[in-house]
Amino acid sequence: MESESVTTPFGRRPMTLALLLKQRRGxxxxxxxxxxKWKLFRSVCxxxxxxxxxxxxxxVLDSLLSFYPEDELSSEKGLVVFPSNAQLSLRARGMAAATLRRHLALLVEAGLISRKDSPNGKRYVRRGRDGVIEEAYGFSLAPLLARASEIEVMAARIAADRQMLRxxxxRLTICRRDIAKLLAAAAAEAVPGDWEHVTSMFQTIxxxxxxxxxxxxxxxILEDLEATREDIANLLDLHEKMRIASTSESQIERHIQDSHTESISESEPSFETRQRQAAGQPDWLLRSATKPQKDGLRAQTNHREESRFAVGPRAGELTSFPLATVLLACPDIADYGPGGVIGSWRDLLTAAxxxxSMLAVSPSAYxxxxxxMGPESAAIVMACILQRGECINSAGGYLRHLTRRAERGEFALGSMLMALLRVKIPAVGRAGS
Structure with a gap:
């Protein structure tokens, strides 16, 4: 039975082992x-x-499929089509005979069709008395159907690769645009940096x-561009934070000069909102800043150094605290920092x-x-809520309540931190009382 399915080419076309293998596979x-057949043809395309x-x-394959009478290719039915060259040329949009033969040979070589040549090389069909086809000579679509699963998988992979490439x-186009505009912004704002070198690297990429x-x-290439964009954004972000901090320092310095005080005993100007800055603060938060300063300039310098992370002056906003103080009061937040460590305010914002998300606080509430309150103060509040998690039923509701109090100028972030510090370090709490 298997030997009967083998058909050698008519005329001068030689028989090869590859041709035999393709016939067997079909x-x-x-x-x-x-x-x-049409869905399979789309997969082939x-x-x-x-x-x-x-x-x-x-x-040419499209034309051959049009001669198959059914829409479904089935292994239970004959898969041989037998159009003449003239008919096939018409359905192939008037393709020349020589071109038609060349592309038929290419389809055979690709293993999508096989030839089933008659004794005289003609394509025809022999029917029985009842009109049923007994034997057909022409082109067999069996290899195409046999490779259907392979072709469909290949088509899906190529489509996925094309979508990924797109x-x-x-992403590359957006990244190029972002870098170009960030460099332009750096030049326009006169941000310090070796921007000529960065631009040269960008052009090289x-x-x-x-x-x-x-x-x-x-x-x-995309990885290099995205890394470059991240580096530029970080530099610009750092410059902006330093500018805001410098503005805050200038405001604080003017306030100190206008107050005509003999000495400075505050650790930081910010257990309350900026509308209600307190005059005296506990001396256990920043001992280096509480010592009486005979030199007023040294006192102002220390004060500005400790307040460099204060956020911008917006209505109702709370000022920030030293990171070490926050981590001392809320050690649990460190587990959620990058790599389980918090070494900067940026790490604290990421952990918050x-x-x-873990405490199911809605993005709108945060x-x-x-x-x-300001980004840093909001992050500190989240750290406090995490530390007191067993005492708070709804973290989101509690955060909204504190936000409303902060808007009215009634929320003291320092009191919350002090309460946690008393729990962590009772002796310090007694010393501050």
Whole structure:
């Protein structure tokens, strides 16, 4: 039975082992295999590059499929089509006979169709008395149906790669735009930095983008661009924070000079809101700042150094506290920092966002707190809520309550930290009382 399915080429075309293997593979398909011929053809078009066929060859395959009478290709039915060259040329949009033969050979070579030649090389069908086809000679679509699953998987992979490549190109375009505009902003704001070197590196990376981009060639370029964008953004962010801190220091210095005080005993100007700055504060938060200063300039310098993380002056906003004090009062927040460590205010802000999500605090509640209290103070409040988690039923509701109090100028962040410090360090709490 297997030997009967082998058909050698007619005329001068030689028989090869590869041709025999393709015929065997076409015949050895699972029983009951079926596919919609037009859906399968779309998969072939999608996987064209992987199959090694041209668009003209696909036109010929489309024409061959049109001669199959059913929409479903089935292994239970005959899969041989037998159009004449004239008919096939008409359905192939008038393709020349020589071109038609060349692309038919390409489809055979790609393993999508096979020839079933008659004794005289003609394509025809022999029917029985009842009109049923007994034997057909022409082109067999069996290899196409046998490879249906392989072709569909190949098409899906190529489609996914194309979508990924498109997404990478979009990310690359956005990244190029971001870097160009960030560099322009740095120049316009006169931000200190070796921007000529950064611009040169940026141009060097762009020159490495190939004309025919692939996922493999774009991936390292995109990583370099995104790393460059992150570095520039961090530098600009740091510059802006330093500018805000400098503005706050200037305001504090003017306040000290206008107060005509003999000495400075405050640790920081900020257990209350800026509308209600307190005059005297406990001396256990920053002992270096509580010692009486004979030199007023030294007192102002120490005061500004400890207040450099104070957030911008917005209505109702609370000032920040030394990071070491916050971590002493709320040690649990450190577990949620990058790598389980908090070494900067940026790490604290990142940890606060993680804790907000963990405690089911809505983004709107946290954004409102950040807007009213300031980002650093809102992060400190989240750290306090985490530390007192067993005593708070609804973290989100409690945060909204504190935000409303801060808007009215009734919330003292220092009292909350002091209460936690008394629990952690009872002796210090007694000393401050």
């Amino acid at each position: 015949e050895a398909m699972a029983a009951g295999t079926t596919r919609n 999608e996987a064209r590059a992987g199959l090694g066929v041209t668009d003209r060859a696909l036109t 997404a990478m190109k979009e 762009l020159q490495g983008i190939p004309r025919a981009a692939t996922i493999e060639s774009l991936r390292p 966002i993680v804790v907000r 954004e409102a707190a950040s807007r009213v």
